[in-house]
Amino acid sequence: MIGQVREWIHGARHIAVLTGAGMSAESGVPTFRDAQTGLWAQFDPQQLATEEAFRADPSRVWDWYAFRRGMIAKVEPNAGHRALAAFAQRHPGRMTLITQNVDGLHQRAGSAGVLALHGNIAEDKWLDRPKACCRFETALPGSPPRCARCGSMLRPDVVWFGEMLPVAVLAAAQEAAQTCDLMLVVGTSGVVYPAAGLARTAAGKVVVVNPEPTGLDDAADAVLRGKAAQLLPQLLED
Numbered sequence: 001m002i003g004q005v006r007e008w009i010h011g012a013r014h015i016a017v018l019t020g021a022g023m024s025a026e027s028g029v030p031t032f033r034d035a036q037t038g039l040w041a042q043f044d045p046q047q048l049a050t051e052e053a054f055r056a057d058p059s060r061v062w063d064w065y066a067f068r069r070g071m072i073a074k075v076e077p078n079a080g081h082r083a084l085a086a087f088a089q090r091h092p093g094r095m096t097l098i099t100q101n102v103d104g105l106h107q108r109a110g111s112a113g114v115l116a117l118h119g120n121i122a123e124d125k126w127l128d129r130p131k132a133c134c135r136f137e138t139a140l141p142g143s144p145p146r147c148a149r150c151g152s153m154l155r156p157d158v159v160w161f162g163e164m165l166p167v168a169v170l171a172a173a174q175e176a177a178q179t180c181d182l183m184l185v186v187g188t189s190g191v192v193y194p195a196a197g198l199a200r201t202a203a204g205k206v207v208v209v210n211p212e213p214t215g216l217d218d219a220a221d222a223v224l225r226g227k228a229a230q231l232l233p234q235l236l237e238d
C-alpha cells in the first residue's frame, strides 16, 4: 500500500495536505481527542475554547493558552513536518499545506504559505473591534493584557468553537482541495468541520495517515495505519 501511495504522490501535479493534532504528537504536543492524553480528556472545551468562556473568566482562558504556548515553545518540528517542507522545497508549486494546528511547527520546519485554518497560538488579537487607542506595543501586560487607555482585552489569535474560520484562508484551502490530484489527510480525527469537509470535496484521491480509525476513512482511497513522523518521510522522499 505504501508503494501505491508513493506512486500517486510522485504522479500528482498538485497535492493538498490536511493536517491535524496527530501531526505534532511525535513532537510532544498533546492531541485533543486521544482518550488518555488528549486535551479534551482533561479540560472542558466549552470552558476554555469559546468566546463566552473568555468573557466569563478571561484570566482562566488566558492562562490556559499561556500554558499551551509554553509547552509548544519547548518542542521541535518532527521528521514528518520536515519531510513535508522538504518536498515542497524540492517541488515548488506542487503542494498546498492546510493545517488545523495552531502550533506553528509546519512553519518552523520551513513550510511556506501554510493555510492555518484555526489561527496561530503564538499571536494575539483584540477581543473587541480595536479603537484608535488599542495598540499592541502599549498594551499593559496581564492575564490577559489590556489596552492601557480603554481596557480592551487581548486574546489568542485562534479559532474558538462557534467562530468563523478566516475567510480567505478557508477559500484558499477549498480551492486547493477542489483542484488537487491527491489529498493527504494526516493526524486528524476528521470530526471537526469545515476542516474535515475539505477531504470530502477533494477532487483527487484521498489518503489517510493515522494510527487509529478516523471520521474520514470512509472517504479515503487508501488508509495507512501509522504515525506521521514515521510514514511521511517514506512517502515523500524522491
Ligand code: OAD
Pocket: 019, 020, 021, 022, 023, 025, 026, 031, 032, 033, 034, 038, 049, 100, 101, 118, 159, 160, 161, 186, 187, 188, 189, 190, 191, 192, 209, 210, 211, 212, 213, 214, 226, 227, 228, 229
Ligand atoms: P484530534 O485530537 O481530534 O485528533 C488527533 C488525531 O491524531 C487522532 O485521529 C489520532 O489517532 C491521531 N494521531 C495521534 N498520534 C498520531 C501520530 N503520531 N501520527 C498521526 N496521527 C496521530 O485533533 P484534530 O483532528 O486536529 O480545534 O482536531 C481538530 C480540531 O479540534 C482542532 O484543530 C481543535 C480541536 O478542538 C480548535 O481548537 C478550533
